[in-house]
Amino acid sequence: MINGEAFSSIDFVGQCLVDKERTQAFEQEISGIQNLSEKTVLDIGTGSGVLALIAARCGAKKVYAIEYDPFVAAIAQKNIDLNKFNSVIEILHGDARTLSLSGLHFDVVIAEMLTTGLVEEHQVEAMNNLQEQGVVDENTIFLPSKQSMSMELVSYNNKQHGVSFDFPVHLWKWHDWSDFQIQNMSENKEVSTVFLNKINSMETILETSLKIIGDGEVNGLIIRGKTHFPSGAIIEDTEALNAPILLPINPQNLKIGDSLKFKLSYSFGKGFDFFKIDI
Numbered sequence: 001m002i003n004g005e006a007f008s009s010i011d012f013v014g015q016c017l018v019d020k021e022r023t024q025a026f027e028q029e030i031s032g033i034q035n036l037s038e039k040t041v042l043d044i045g046t047g048s049g050v051l052a053l054i055a056a057r058c059g060a061k062k063v064y065a066i067e068y069d070p071f072v073a074a075i076a077q078k079n080i081d082l083n084k085f086n087s088v089i090e091i092l093h094g095d096a097r098t099l100s101l102s103g104l105h106f107d108v109v110i111a112e113m114l115t116t117g118l119v120e121e122h123q124v125e126a127m128n129n130l131q132e133q134g135v136v137d138e139n140t141i142f143l144p145s146k147q148s149m150s151m152e153l154v155s156y157n158n159k160q161h162g163v164s165f166d167f168p169v170h171l172w173k174w175h176d177w178s179d180f181q182i183q184n185m186s187e188n189k190e191v192s193t194v195f196l197n198k199i200n201s202m203e204t205i206l207e208t209s210l211k212i213i214g215d216g217e218v219n220g221l222i223i224r225g226k227t228h229f230p231s232g233a234i235i236e237d238t239e240a241l242n243a244p245i246l247l248p249i250n251p252q253n254l255k256i257g258d259s260l261k262f263k264l265s266y267s268f269g270k271g272f273d274f275f276k277i278d279i
């Protein structure tokens with residue numbers, strides 16, 4: 001993967017669109033915003049334009065929609081034309097990590113460039129760009145407002161088709177993972193929360209220890225993501241968002257009651273190349 005850009009394909013944009021649980025959760029939040037007709041909205045990573053279109057349909061005064069993939073941006077424009085929202089929605093073609101937005105101010109920021117642990121995609125850097133430019137303030141509503149992550153240790157079968165594999169896997173719920181024979185080997189513990197309405201360091205270090213609940217070999221770590229909205233609503237593992245990540249770790253033989261201490265460090269949005277686990 002090249003620098004967290006795995007989710008830029010049109011294929012994934014289509015999968016986001018049909019993920020009802022995810023899209024309806026955003027729609028619920030957008031439709032609940034008071035006086036939207038007086039508000040300027042920014043939709044970051046607009047993809048098909050679905051969230052920008054929902055904001056426009058809910059009556060937003062003006063919607064700016066950022067997309068950096070030229071092919072996807074042209075598709076979003078087509079969809080805006082098709083739905084006759086050209087006078088409300090304006091596509092800004094550029095990279096949300098660096099795009100200059102000077103002269104603008106946003107009352108609502110919608111951003112779905114989320115992945116479990118914010119490991120891939122550019123959500124954190126894009127939010128930092130908004131804060132650094134002063135185009136948002138303490139009254140700006142962020143959808144979502146925070147992203148949290150939890151971890152648990154597992155044992156799993158890393159042999160598939162008769163050969164052994166060692167790489168991180170997104171456990172998308174539409175695939176059958178039964179051949180992996182994943183077994184929980186520890187408690188699941190919440191280890192971090194990233195607030196998306198403030199500047200965050202791009203580097204993160206998570207140190208924790210997990211209590212073992214079964215005797216045997218542990219060879220994997222599962223990271224789970226949760227997306228939080230200002231209303232208190234939460235989305236967990238949906239068809240296109242927050243797939244649990246299974247990370248291989250050096251096998252360890254452990255007993256019930258043991259604790260495994262480890263440190264995980266990575267850079268937000270840089271993907272697995274920059275992931276490091278110390279046990």
Ligand SMILES: C[S@@+](CC[C@H](N)C(=O)[O-])C[C@H]1O[C@@H](n2cnc3c(N)ncnc32)[C@H](O)[C@@H]1O
Pocket residue numbers: 007008009012013016017044045046047048049050051066067068069072094095096097112113114121122126
């Ligand atoms: C997960 S999709 C979400 C699409 C849409 N917002 C939705 O909710 O269905 C993320 C989108 O963000 C775009 N994107 C990713 N990184 C970006 C960046 N740095 N600047 C602008 N767009 C970006 C991708 O091309 C993709 O269209």
